[in-house]
Amino acid sequence: MSSLTIGSALPADWDELMDALLGAFSGGWLNHPPFDALYPDALVPTPECLRDIIVAKRGGRIVGGVQFVRQRLRLGGGTELLNGGVGQVFCIPEERKGGVMTATLGAAIAAMETAGCHVSLLGGDRQRYRRFGWENAGQMRHYALTARAIDDGGGAGRGGGAAAGGICGTPRRWHHDAATLDRFHAALDARPFGVARSRDQLAATLRRPGTALWTLDAADGFAGILLAGNTVSEYGGQPAAFAALLANLVGRNGLSADIAGHDGPDPLDAVLWRHAATFAVHQAGMVRVFRVGAILEAFRPLLERRLCEWQGEVVFAVCDGDAVCERVLVRRPGGGRLRVQTLAASDGAGTARVEAFSRAEWAPLLFGPFPPPAAARVQDERFVRLAFPLPLLWPPTAHV
Ligand SMILES: CC(C)(COP(=O)(O)OP(=O)(O)OC[C@H]1O[C@@H](n2cnc3c(N)ncnc32)[C@H](O)[C@@H]1OP(=O)(O)O)[C@@H](O)C(=O)NCCC(=O)NCCS
Structure with missing residues (x-):
């Protein structure tokens, strides 16, 4: 052969x-x-x-x-x-x-x-991909949406209807006009969470079978919702227009939403929340972590906030069997800024505690949805509880 x-x-x-x-x-x-x-x-x-x-x-x-x-x-x-x-x-x-x-x-x-x-995500068998370093990880919120919105003082009112937001307009399914594509692209770009795409990449994504873009273009606001089947996958726009559009769509058909789990309030997510009949959290996918140091560095602004009360130093080690693939020193001296430094093979760990886990164990440790059994070995439990899980999302319309 x-x-x-x-x-x-x-x-x-x-x-x-x-x-x-x-x-x-x-x-x-x-x-x-x-x-x-x-x-x-x-x-x-x-x-x-x-x-x-x-x-x-x-x-x-x-x-x-x-x-x-x-x-x-x-x-x-x-x-x-x-x-x-x-x-x-x-x-x-x-x-x-x-x-x-x-x-x-x-x-x-x-x-x-x-x-x-930094990471690799896929949808597939845990039994097949775990030995290559992928593990189920990340936390996506899943809402089953209903037309009956609850009123928790958010202003959308009972039913969350168009009239409550003062928005008048007719939701339309997108039929390839360039101006609407531009507005939806800009609306997605303004979102704190999502997939950064060029306008042409977005246009190609909208050609995936089973996807549908619905928009509401009213005099005082634009919103768009990209559906993957009956799932709200990506969305953007002005909150009142979004509330009116969502109320209209869930009034026609049962929908769900797979959205990012994250810290802090977001006006569009608050609209989805008001229409949620049930909540669940599920993994973003199977996640392979490449370099822990680069991931921590990318999230440093968030970690600075979460760890504002933490002081000390800790070394994170990524192991493959007995071999150590990467070591990262994270430290905050009293009153100082958080530092993330990848250690060379010759560098000692000093007095820092060492958190050593396999690549597959690091994925849920960093991104949740909950710590893996190996987390029982964590040395600096306070650090891990304050810092993790980090946000991660993989919208259905980005799956490959
Ligand atoms: C899945 C698929 C790609 C496997 O291809 P393959 O070339 O036969 O895979 P390999 O020869 O490398 O491995 C054979 C099997 O032994 C397993 N294996 C290999 N080395 C192993 C090891 N050291 N320890 C444990 N298991 C091992 C592999 O996980 C694989 O099992 P799986 O088919 O249940 O995943 C092939 O069966 C296929 O094309 N299936 C249809 C398409 C598909 O389902 N793709 C996956 C979509 S998520």
Whole structure:
């Protein structure tokens, strides 16, 4: 048998790759939609996209592959993390159980490291992906929405209707006009949480099957809600217009919302809250943490606030078996600012307590939704309780 070669997909591979994906995923479903039709924003034969599709070939034939999509996640307070959203993990049926997926995932992990990804999110089996460092983690709020809004003094009034906010206008489903796209793009960009996209990337996302953008454009306010099926996935705009739009949509159909769990009040989230019949928190996805130091540095403004009463020093170590992959010193001397410093192999830990966990354990420790059993080993419990979980989100319309 010829050997396996692993590398980025080439333009000439495109048609074979689309066929191989269908063959691997669709079983006997003869009219399964082509994969590039399912992900028109993420699976396109551009050089940038092909670079991040890792294919395994044997004798020149594609036998497996995996894709990662670079996504900038905006996580409040100006913090952005680069996510490698993973999808299209496949191996053709006749090559299965021969290590193809193990090899392509290994190459994708190396490529995401080189790309500077802070995290990687995917939707999939814990039993399959945990040994590569992914673990269920993150906290997304899930609301089941009802037309009967509660009145908790927020001003939307019983029913949360359009009249209460003084908004008159007719919700419309978006039909590809550029002006509405521009307004929705600007409204999403103004949100503290979300996926940072160009206008063209957003336009492509709106072509995903099963998505629908509804907008309300009234004289005194604009709002837009992007649905993935019946789930409110991404949204923005002026609060009264948003309240009117949401009240109208939930009045027509049962909806739910998968939104970021985060600190602090947000006027649009308060509107969703008023329409929530039930609340739940679920994981953002399976999360692989790349560099703990870079993540803590990105969240430093939030950590400064959360840890304002904490003083001391602690070393975070990421372990792979007996090997230590990364050590990060976090310290705040009395009255000083919080410092995050990645230690070189030769640096000692001094007197700092050392928190050592595997990569898969770090994901829920940093991002929740609750601490993993390994958290019983935490040395500086106060630090961990004050600092974590950090916010993370992966809206359904960003899944790959
Ligand atoms: C899932 C899939 C990609 C696996 O490809 P593969 O090349 O056969 O995988 P490998 O040979 O590297 O590994 C074979 C199995 O042994 C497991 N394995 C390999 N090394 C292992 C180890 N050291 N310890 C424990 N398990 C191990 C793998 O997890 C895999 O199990 P799984 O198929 O239940 O995940 C392939 O079956 C496929 O294409 N399925 C259809 C598409 C699909 O479901 N994709 C995943 C979407 S989330």
